[in-house]
Amino acid sequence: MAARPALPPTVYLLGLTIFSLVTAEFMVAGMLPALSEAFSVSLAQVGNLIAFYALGMAVGGPPVTVVLLALRVGHKAALVGLLALYVAAGVMAALAESYPVLAWARVIMGVTSATCIGLCMTVCAGLVAPQVRGRAVSVVLAGLMLSPVAGVPLTTWVQQHFGWRASGWLVVLLALLCTWLAAWRLPASPAGSAPPLREQLRALNNRRLWAAYSTSGLIIGATFAAFSYCAPILIDVVGVKPAQVAPLLALYGVANVLGNMVVGRVADRHTLGAQGWGLALLVLALAALALVSGPQWLSLVCFVAIGLTGVALNPAMVARVMNAAEPGALVNTLHTTVITTGLAFGSWAGGWVIDAGFGLRAPLWVGAGMALLGLLSLCPAWITAAQRPPCADAL
Template sequence: MTSRSKLPVTVYLLGATIFSLVTAEFMVAGMMPALAEAFSVSLAEVGNLIAFYALGMALGGPPVTVLLLARGISNKRALVGLLTLYIAAGALAAAAPSYPVLALARIVMGVASAACIGLCMTVCAAMVAREARGRAVSVVLAGLMLSPVAGVPMTAWIEHHYGWRASSWAVVALALICTAFAALRLPAGDGNETSLKRQWATLGNRSLWAAYLTSGLIIGATFAAFSYCTPILIDEVGVAPGMVAPLLALYGVANLLGNMVVGRYADSHTLTAVTWGLVMLMLALIGFALAGEQFWLNIACFIAIGLTGVALNPAMVARVMKAAESGPLVNTLHTSVITAGLALGSWGGGAAIEAGYGLRAPLWVGAGLALLGLLSVLRPLASSRTQSTCAQV
């Protein structure tokens, strides 16, 4: 049986771990009114809880990873330890007596989450052959794709029936299960598999930073549009409020399908997958911006964004792993750059609306970021094809 026919069960465990981490990040969106009432704060302050988590991911993950590398802690021990910290912070969030305590807990969860996601990518890469990394990563990242489809609705349902604290404890319980399985099933390492010195030297690789730049622009382009998709669908397209949730679920399914397709070609056609994905993303964003009152064209373009965007993650990760040795610092920095791209896209879309350019303005911001992403990958793609031609000669 070829290696393509199966992946280690632990790869799926890592996917479940990322599912729990990302669900915790975005679950606040599904219970904003309840949190606002519980802590007597505005909806904007509740929304900041997502930003605090993202801030912890973007700024806290890399320093924590550097510390772990400096102390020579193995990837498995580091992952289990950080998941334990994440569970403790999650428990503090679930039992938080005040808004400041909840905000602090969310920041700590974000720091631990960024380092955990980087370690999940590193452990995944070490468990499979190089030619299977893209496919394995697509399975791990399916946890990220499933979060908005299943995780956030699940936590919203629990909050509706049992309260927001019960929902928070449910995520803690899921993370606890994943941690227990990680401690029991992941292969042990004899010291950190990649030294801090080697990881630090890797960061001088220009190809790595080029890959980071493209990844940040892809996610920025996607979330410039997705962050404001609900008001666009309701006020511009004319979708009934009750139909937004099914459309978001359909968008999530498109993410999963795109992720599987990209994962299939991420190893063998990395730059080609990124390039054509960006072309499709840019055209979908422009089409959505220009669709006007054409209902089905609007919906088709919205779903097309789901087929690309975040679904390009396996190719983005494969490119980073080809540019540099797959280690915790390299992968955690990638996570931080992606988080920064998310923040940039969301901010840019909101700034365009505030400037008076209309609700569809974020779509043009996304299209502009996608164009920059496309430009960032054209030169590496041309170099890759030149090297391939020379090799054949």
């Protein structure tokens, strides 16, 4: 049997780039109390900083991608330029003296991040042969999986020892490194090498694609309705000490990686099954964590179970989108946009129920409800699959 071809080092660079972008997006979850105190705002308002980042991704990503496609800008030039803008916004966030300035910086970071992630996926697909494209994409997406394992706990630890601004500068330096490496190592992509805008827009006229998008948005929204407030939930509901939050976030990230490995093995052949079982477990874990008031270990088991699903279902989400349409820059960016729209809504809804006086268990119920909607959203696809031969299961 011939050995599988090695992936080019640039694929790992793209994974590192996504790692830096996702770490910056989610780092707020591990430092809610500190930011609340620093800016004299509520926990819900700090949680909204995640939603603002996601909102920037949702609203700004597609228009920026359309403009780049219309101008026929090469993928490398677009990625390096947007990463440079991202670094500038990160500096603005690290220097922020007021909550509105920090919020606007997060929006700008989100706008550039959405297009960068879509471009990373598209550049990756062009770097490797079609027969290893799935493996290469999984390496790039590992950056997303590893950010809860290493990135978020690291920024939480840095904040606890050196302050929240130090965490901000850390992600700026990482993004700056990725910008420099992308400019140096990525092969030049000639202007106009991407499929025309009209062709990419035509690919969006696809019901299966939008059904896949919808489920993806609900999965991530359900997860981050709870995860956005995990620090106060762990401290005030579960009863752990503040110093234990960073290790528990690392454990949650390890669960993400393990779940991703399992889902990645079955996603291509059993896409709907992976999403269905994952969503069912997510509903049960979120509801159980909201209900449990007994042993601390049982609450922590529920917390880890949430990590095994949610973001870990990403290979199944991507496989379903890739089965529905050719994954060009616009399709990838819109998938990112839909996901982050769900994230923004979930994070906002979790904060709203806290502000409304329903307590810190309420975001868990919001997440359970969104996960249940995600499970129900699979019903039409299941019905269609049941009417087809078994080999058509991966929708």
